[in-house]
Amino acid sequence: MKFDVSGRKVYIAVDLGATSGRVIAAVWEDGKLELVEKHRFETPSVRLRGRWHWDFLSLYSEILYGIKTAVEFYGADVVSVGVDTWGVDYGLLDESGELLANPVCYRDERTGPMVKQVCEKLGKDLIYAETGIQFMFFNTIFQIAAEVSQSRTAFKTATRLLFLPDLINFWLSGVQSTERTAASTSQMLNPHTKTWSEPILAELGVSSEFLGGVVDPGAKLGLVTQEVAEAIGTSDLSVVTVAGHDTGSAFMALPEVQPNYGILSSGTWSILGFELDAPNTSPEAAAAGFSNEVGYGGTIRFLKNICGLWLLEECRRSWIAQGEEATYPTIMEEAAKCEPMRSLIDPDYSAFATAGGMPEKIQAFCKEKGEPVPETNGQIARCIFDSLALKYDFVFQILEKITGRQLEGLFILGGGSRNDLVNQLAADALGLPVVVGASEATAVGNVMAQMIADGEAEDLAGARNLVAPSFSPRRFEPRPGVVTTEIKQRFSALVS
Numbered sequence: 099m100k101f102d103v104s105g106r107k108v109y110i111a112v113d114l115g116a117t118s119g120r121v122i123a124a125v126w127e128d129g130k131l132e133l134v135e136k137h138r139f140e141t142p143s144v145r146l147r148g149r150w151h152w153d154f155l156s157l158y159s160e161i162l163y164g165i166k167t168a169v170e171f172y173g174a175d176v177v178s179v180g181v182d183t184w185g186v187d188y189g190l191l192d193e194s195g196e197l198l199a200n201p202v203c204y205r206d207e208r209t210g211p212m213v214k215q216v217c218e219k220l221g222k223d224l225i226y227a228e229t230g231i232q233f234m235f236f237n238t239i240f241q242i243a244a245e246v247s248q249s250r251t252a253f254k255t256a257t258r259l260l261f262l263p264d265l266i267n268f269w270l271s272g273v274q275s276t277e278r279t280a281a282s283t284s285q286m287l288n289p290h291t292k293t294w295s296e297p298i299l300a301e302l303g304v305s306s307e308f309l310g311g312v313v314d315p316g317a318k319l320g321l322v323t324q325e326v327a328e329a330i331g332t333s334d335l336s337v338v339t340v341a342g343h344d345t346g347s348a349f350m351a352l353p354e355v356q357p358n359y360g361i362l363s364s365g366t367w368s369i370l371g372f373e374l375d376a377p378n379t380s381p382e383a384a385a386a387g388f389s390n391e392v393g394y395g396g397t398i399r400f401l402k403n404i405c406g407l408w409l410l411e412e413c414r415r416s417w418i419a420q421g422e423e424a425t426y427p428t429i430m431e432e433a434a435k436c437e438p439m440r441s442l443i444d445p446d447y448s449a450f451a452t453a454g455g456m457p458e459k460i461q462a463f464c465k466e467k468g469e470p471v472p473e474t475n476g477q478i479a480r481c482i483f484d485s486l487a488l489k490y491d492f493v494f495q496i497l498e499k500i501t502g503r504q505l506e507g508l509f510i511l512g513g514g515s516r517n518d519l520v521n522q523l524a525a526d527a528l529g530l531p532v533v534v535g536a537s538e539a540t541a542v543g544n545v546m547a548q549m550i551a552d553g554e555a556e557d558l559a560g561a562r563n564l565v566a567p568s569f570s571p572r573r574f575e576p577r578p579g580v581v582t583t584e585i586k587q588r589f590s591a592l593v594s
Contacts, residue, residue, distance in 0.1 A: 107554070108172040110335075111544035112161050112266065114141055114183040115344060115513070116366045117411055119157060121164025122538065123172060124545040126554065131545065131568040133538055136171070137164030143203040143453075150203035150453075154189065154262075158269060166330040176332070177552055179270065179322075180340035180544045181263045182347045184366075185283030185391075186238045189265040190256035195274070199252040201262065204236035205452060212243040220301050223384070228295040230379040230390030231285040232403060235451070238284035242302050259309055263342030270326055271319040271337035276310035280342035282392035287312070289377040289390040289398060315341045315394050316551045340547035341394050345369050345401070348511045350394050350543030352562060353535035353571040358506045360494060361401075362524075363539070364514025366408045368445075368486060370493050371401025372501060386496050394547060395558050400501070402493050405445040407514050409482045412456035417475060424475065432476025433483060434519055439585050441472045441481040444593045445489050467592055487523035488581070488589040494528055507531040511539035518574075526580040536569040 106127040113120045121137040139160040143150045161181075169176055190198045202208070213235050217225065222233065231237065238261075245253035260268055261280040268274050281287045281294075286302075286309070288295045294306045319337040327333035341347040348363040352373075363369040377390040377398050391399040410429070417424035443450075443463050450459060457478055464471045464481070472478045490508070498505055507530045510521060515534045525532040536542045546561040555561035 106175050107552070108168070108176045109545045109548040109552075110165055110168050110176060110179040111340075111541040111548075112164070112179060112181040113344065113347075113538075113541045113544060114157065114181075114262070115540075116184050116408070117141060119160060120538075120541065121161060121168065122541045123168040123176075124541070125172075126549065129564070129567070131542070131565050133541060136167045143205070144200075149208065150206040151200040152187065152203055154197070154200050154265070158266065161266065162326070162329050165335075169331050169335070174332075174334070176335060178336040178338045178548045180338045180548045181266045181270075182340055182342050182344045182540055182544050183262040183266070183280075185261075185280060185343045185345070186236055186241070188238065188241075188259050188261050190252050191258045191260060191274075192255055193257045195268070197265070198256055201265075202241065204241070207452065208244040208248065209235050209240040212240040212247065215247070216240060216243050216301070220297070224297065225285065226384040227379055228288055228298055229285045230289045230377045230383075231283070232387045232389040233285075234403060239286050239298060239302065242304060246303060257308070259304075261342065264310075267319055267337055267339060270322050272323045273319040273337075274310060275313050275317065275319060275339060277317075277339045277342035278312045278314050278392050279346035279394070281309070281312050283343050287392070289379070289392055292392055292396065313339060314396075315339050315346070315547045318551055338548050338551045340544045343391065344540045345399065346391065346393050347541075347543030347547070348539040349373060349399055350546050350558060350561070351511060351536050351539035351565070351569075352509055353533060353566050353569060355559075355562065356507065356509070358503055359533070360497060360505055360508045362490065362508055362510045363512045364406060364510050364517075364520070365512045366406055366411065368404040368406035368490070368514070369401050370404060370490060371399055371497065372503070374398040374400045378500065380500070382500050386500060388497075388500065394543075397558075402497075404486070404489050404493060405450055406486065407517075409445060409450060409456060409460070410479060412453060413460075413475070413478055413482070416455065416457050422475070429475060429479045430517070430519060432474065433479040436474075436476045436480040438480070438580065439484050441470045441477065441484075442488065442589050442592055443469070443481060443485045445482070445485050446593075469592070483517070483520050483523055485589070486520060487527040488586065489593070490524050491527040491581075491586065492590065492593060505530065507533060509533050509535060511535045513537055515539075521572075521574045522577070525574040525576040527586075529576045529581075531576070532574040534572040534574070542569065
């Protein structure tokens with residue numbers, strides 16, 4: 099059934115996360131933005147012949163269904179569509195534009211030996227100076243090194259690499275483009291020049307033509323192809339590049355601008371940092387493992403990746419496989435009743451980065467480190483939540499030292515911001531106020547880029563001023579004495 103939305107504009111945000119995907123219709127009318135979820139679906143990875151893949155054709159069919167549903171409901175008021183996804187992963191195309199293989203999942207273990215190999219050849223100092231990106235085993239630079247080392251046929255045959263948001267944009271519009279914020283996650287883009295790093299590409303043996311010329315978010319790629327038009331029911335839908343990396347879109351959706359507030363994008367990953375005008379590729383930033391990712395309008399997201407609610411998702415997957423209900427409300431209720439700060443882990447412990455057996459991995463870590471072993475589901479969940487809050491504080495202190503800023507609070511954005519227990523624990527650990535913005539911040543930022551491209555807002559500051567009133571922020575004040583110095587020292591020893 100089509101609803102009469104005369105006088106409104108509707109923008110479609112395709113937002114793929116590593117756990118689930120959403121197609122969201124954003125209705126803009128009378129100075130207010132309303133988000134309406136039209137379709138939600140899982141984004142599982144599939145293990146085949148020893149390698150983890152994304153079932154990307156299936157995900158694309160879910161995206162088309164969601165867009166079709168939005169078009170049927172809102173009709174001619176739908177203006178454009180934008181796509182954001184997680185970073186680093188890519189698809190390989192042949193000269194005719196055919197996808198040669200399902201994209202490999204970033205958590206696949208193929209890159210393990212590549213980190214040492216690439217760093218020994220180029221040197222970590224050069225790589226960081228050229229890219230300003232935190233060294234993580236799944237970065238695109240190491241994925242490509244693995245392709246070369248393993249002589250993968252799809253890679254040898256490919257003539258073009260497209261990051262995942264660019265791949266979807268290509269299928270929708272027929273135009274191959276490489277969006278800058280997504281490219282910046284690869285550890286192959288120079289954040290100072292905002293173009294490909296020639297020393298990195300030379301070492302990998304790939305050309306800038308293979309990666310494509312880089313375009314900014316907000317570029318209009320054109321209308322959907324005839325094939326897509328037949329699938330969704332309209333040919334009058336523009337495809338716009340947004341901040342293709344989901345964190346880049348999320349950072350756009352700040353509820354207000356406070357220069358001395360940190361920003362946390364909370365979801366599968368907890369990504370904590372600042373928005374800067376220029377990169378910080380200092381030796382101190384390199385040693386602390388901070389990234390300089392390009393954001394909308396050439397801004398820099400100076401941040402650090404922290405393993406986030408992936409830990410809970412993996413626990414839930416294990417519990418459900420064992421026949422337990424393991425719903426979010428049940429887990430949260432049990433966790434809230436558990437003794438606080440009883441069991442602690444380092445969320446970024448290497449064993450936690452891969453799938454499978456997460457409850458047992460957490461218990462094994464606690465046993466090895468002399469922490470009380472969590473036994474119940476509630477205790478394990480509480481262990482995750484307490485440890486995440488303490489890790490935020492740990493990284494926060496490093497961030498202050500590197501930037502010279504005295505931080506006054508923290509913005510939390512994204513799906514994880516719905517977890518009020520973690521929001522309060524973060525305020526307690528930091529000893530600072532926490533302001534929670536839109537839970538669908540990634541979709542909001544996605545839509546903001548489309549609105550700027552459509553002329554509804556002049557620039558990022560204008561879009562933030564327009565959109566912020568639609569999503570009332572919530573504030574969490576720190577509770578004295580909940581997180582003591584002794585608890586922080588205990589946690590610090592686990593991380594060290």
